[in-house]
Each structure stands twice: as structure tokens, then as C-alpha cells.
Amino acid sequence: MSLRKTASYAWTEKDEMLYALGIGLGHAPLNRHELAFVYEAGLKAFPTFPVLVGFHGSAMDDVGIDYRYVLHGEQAVSLHRPFPPEGRASTVSRMIGAWDKGAGKGAVFSQETVMTLEGETAPLATIRMTSFARAEGGFDGPREGQPRPHAVPERAPDxxxxxxxxxxxxxxxxxxxxxxxxxxxxxxxxxxxxxxxxxxxxxxxxxxxxxxxxxxxxxxxxxxxxxxxxxxxxxxxxxxxxxxxxxxxxxxxxxxxxxxxxxxxxxxxxxxxxx
The missing domain is CATH 3.10.129.10 (Hotdog Thioesterase)
Structure with a gap:
């Protein structure tokens, strides 16, 4: 698929700290490991924060699907280097796959977003999101070829x-x-x-x-x-x-x-x- 969309984002240390609190960090205020993500002195960015920065302005917005019937299927982020706790970045988002499950059975859409810090050319993070659109099947798209999910070990958890x-x-x-x-x-x-x-x-x-x-x-x-x-x-x-x-x-x-x-x-x- 060729749909592409560009956007720009800015985030502050306050945004990063609010995100960390939202995922439950800082619940024990004396835990210095967690404090590093919610306190501005030596603040660290949590590894999944990039998915928040790239949440809006994606290529999926232009597909025209009915979001009332969309389920979040898969999410991934690849960090090419440590993410800064504040900054400004540009993103290029593109659709990388659409799989048709048939009329009345829905469809799967996948997009990839590459994030680059302002003034740089090397990517900072790559975000991949897959959605299941329950109302979108029957457009004669491919039914095979969707990437297989990671298989967890069959032994008891470590x-x-x-x-x-x-x-x-x-x-x-x-x-x-x-x-x-x-x-x-x-x-x-x-x-x-x-x-x-x-x-x-x-x-x-x-x-x-x-x-x-x-x-x-x-x-x-x-x-x-x-x-x-x-x-x-x-x-x-x-x-x-x-x-x-x-x-x-x-x-x-x-x-x-x-x-x-x-x-x-x-x-x-x-x-x-x-x-």
C-alpha cells in the first residue's frame, strides 16, 4: 500500500512524567528506580513513550475505516537509540499491509511510523501498529501473508x-x-x-x-x-x-x-x- 502521512511532534519533560504516572510508575514514591521516570532531576524516558508521541497523525487516519468497529490488534516499538525525555521530532507513517478476511468478517490493517529527531536524519524509533476493522471486510484484498506472531516458549514461565x-x-x-x-x-x-x-x-x-x-x-x-x-x-x-x-x-x-x-x-x- 502507498498511503503515507507526515507529522511533527514536540514533547516536554512534563509530558514524559505524566505518561509514566499514567502507566503506574511512582506508586511507591520511595522507590528510586521508578522515581527516575517521574521526577525531573535526572529524568529518564520510559521505553514505550514513543508510541504515545506517534499516536496521532498516522496513515491509518486516511484509510477511511469506521473507527466505531476497530480493535487494537498488535503494537510494537523499535528504539534505535535512547529516547530523550523532551524534544521535537518528525514522523513518516505509511500503510504496510491490509488483509481481507471476507465480507462480514472484517479486515486487518498494519501501519509503520518512523520517527526522526528535528535536525537529524538517523531514525530515532520505529512504531508498528496493527488494527482489526470489524466492518471493513470484502474489498478483495489478500487473505494470506500476514506476519506470524511471536511464539512464547512452551515451558513453565521463568x-x-x-x-x-x-x-x-x-x-x-x-x-x-x-x-x-x-x-x-x-x-x-x-x-x-x-x-x-x-x-x-x-x-x-x-x-x-x-x-x-x-x-x-x-x-x-x-x-x-x-x-x-x-x-x-x-x-x-x-x-x-x-x-x-x-x-x-x-x-x-x-x-x-x-x-x-x-x-x-x-x-x-x-x-x-x-x-
Whole structure:
């Protein structure tokens, strides 16, 4: 596909700190590892922050799909070097795939966004997002060729990390840019088939990165080169994510489930480490 779109973004240390608070960092104010992401003295950018910077102004906006019936399918970010806690960048977003599941069965769309710091030519980060559009099938597109998801090991997890979300976490996370009422308004959530507002998928995405960062990186964000997931079910604010981790060399595989409901919400997770 040839659809392309350019945009520019600026972010500040305050934006970075608000994002870190929205994904649950700083819940224990005396934890100096987490404080580094929410306090301006020596502030560090969290590895998944680029997906927030590149959230708006994407090529997908021009496809013409009905967003009332779109589900977030997969998300990935590749960091080509450490992300600065403040700066200005330009992005080039393009559609890289569309797979037709047939009339009445929906379609899968994938886009890639390359981010470059202002005044530079080397890419800073590459973001990939895949969406399932339930109302868009039947346009005679290809049905085969969609990339296979990462397969997690079949052995028992090497480690399991439990992170509990807060009841107001979606209300806090949405202040970083995703103002979809599905995450705040009870009536909108019920109309969409949910018992109450759900947590943003990108917040769950970042929470899984928190687990990897704490368990295998000693909270050093420069060690994370790539982080990807496949979303399989929504999370309700206040629930606990049990994140199963497998480490093989520089690859960390993971899946996350909600203990209260015994539902897997993140599948096929993969994080690549620098060493």
C-alpha cells in the first residue's frame, strides 16, 4: 500500500512524567528506580513513550475505516537509540499491509511510523501498529501473508510479575492524549458491550514493559531495543496483571493474564534487550 502521512511532534519533560504516572510508575514514591521516570532531576524516558508521541497523525487516519468497529490488534516499538525525555521530532507513517478476511468478517490493517529527531536524519524509533476493522471486510484484498506472531516458549514461565492497576488509571492515562470516551464514560463503555470503562491497550502494553524493565534490565531503559504485543482481551482498571516471563538470551517472551477473571489479555509478547 502507498498511503503515507507526515507529522511533527514536540514533547516536554512534563509530558514524559505524566505518561509514566499514567502507566503506574511512582506508586511507591520511595522507590528510586521508578522515581527516575517521574521526577525531573535526572529524568529518564520510559521505553514505550514513543508510541504515545506517534499516536496521532498516522496513515491509518486516511484509510477511511469506521473507527466505531476497530480493535487494537498488535503494537510494537523499535528504539534505535535512547529516547530523550523532551524534544521535537518528525514522523513518516505509511500503510504496510491490509488483509481481507471476507465480507462480514472484517479486515486487518498494519501501519509503520518512523520517527526522526528535528535536525537529524538517523531514525530515532520505529512504531508498528496493527488494527482489526470489524466492518471493513470484502474489498478483495489478500487473505494470506500476514506476519506470524511471536511464539512464547512452551515451558513453565521463568518468572511471574504481578502489577495491580488502580481504579482511576484509565482516567489518568487518557490525559496523555487518548481521549476516547470508552476509557472514561460508563454509558459509552456499556454501548460498546463492556460493563464499565476499560483500560487503554497501550497502558497494558507499557505495564508489560515495566515488568521486563524491572526483572531483567535493572530499570535501565537503554537496554530495551524492541517491545511488541498482541492484544487479546481488555483490562478493567483496578485489576491485577500477572505477567509471565521467559528469557532466552537477549529475548524476553511474555504473556499477561488477569488473575481475578483468569483471562489472558496480552499474548505473543516479545522484548529484545541490548545485552
Amino acid at each position: 518468572r511471574t510479575v504481578r502489577i495491580t492497576t488502580t481504579p482511576n488509571q484509565a482516567l489518568l492515562y487518557r490525559l496523555s492524549g487518548d481521549l476516547n470516551p470508552l476509557h472514561a464514560d460508563p454509558d459509552t463503555a456499556k454501548a460498546a458491550g463492556f460493563s464499565r470503562p476499560i483500560l487503554h491497550g497501550l497502558c497494558s502494553y507499557a505495564i508489560c514493559c515495566r515488568a521486563v524493565l524491572a526483572e531483567y534490565c535493572d530499570f535501565d531503559p537503554a537496554r530495551i531495543l524492541h517491545h511488541e504485543v498482541r492484544f487479546s482481551s481488555p483490562v478493567y482498571p483496578g485489576e491485577t496483571l500477572a505477567i509471565d516471563l521467559w528469557k532466552d538470551g537477549n529475548t524476553v517472551s511474555f504473556e499477561a493474564r488477569i488473575e481475578e477473571r483468569d483471562v489472558t489479555v496480552i499474548r505473543n509478547g516479545k522484548t529484545l534487550l541490548s545485552r
